[in-house]
Amino acid sequence: MDGILGMKNGGYHVIGELVLEATKSLLVIETRGCTDVVVGVPHHAPAGVEQLPCPEHKDADENAGFLGRYLAELLDACSVIACNYPIDVNKRLSTDYCTQIVGWSPQVLVEIHGHGSGRARSDIEISSGADNNVYSETLVSQLRAKLSAIKGLDSYSICGTHSKLGLAARAAVTVNDERWLTYHVELPRALRIPSGTGTGEPPGAGYQFCDALAEVLTEIHREGRCQNANDGTA
Ligand SMILES: [Zn+2]
Secondary structure (H helix, E strand, O other): OOEEEEEEOOOOHHHHHHHHHOOOOEEEEEEOOEEEEEEEEEEEEOOOOOEOOOOOOOEOEEOHHHHHHHHHHHHOEEEEEEEOOOOOOOOOOOOHHHHHHHHHOOOEEEEEEEOOOOOOOOOEEEEOOHHHHHHHHHHHHHHHHHHOOOOOOOOOOEEOOHHHOOOOOOOOOOOOOOOOEEEEEEEOHHHHOOOOOOOOOOOHHHHHHHHHHHHHHHHHHOOOOOOOEOOOOO
């Protein structure tokens, strides 16, 4: 891999987005004001780069990094994004990606993925693991109410019921770790990749989805404010 890029408090905003458009293998770590919620994106590649240099996880979650990074900025949350990465970072706790998440000691991990394989049964699928099904169902019911009021997002099907998910993330160690609650979010191509060109940053609907997700996460987990300000030691 090419390296690890650490950024403090979003100070390199433009550089961060340029990094997400590159095809180097990088782990982009950004520390922001809160560590109660952490956003992780383990399989990012820019739109148009369909494959990762990773034998155990070839399919890239194209453009998921842009949306995860945007969500983290909305929440003032720390984020870690594996770009064009040669290892499947959310399947073993020993990876640099997981080590970074453990170091932040979050209460909630939001992991952004992308699907396009046809294995998903709903357009948007969210898993908290079988044992925490009540959390993903609660999040989805509130999120569904918000999305239904947004033109362009009202037609997307969304599911948080573990037994009805096509992509329940059973192999992801991040979902099943008891140190934090995970929302494993699977997004369809239409929310990640511009139609027509197939390249460039995600369409507006993808960012609007993140707006709604950030609002619901804040309502459920923060009672309107950050629950764990970052003291800079993480
Ligand atoms: Zn993924």
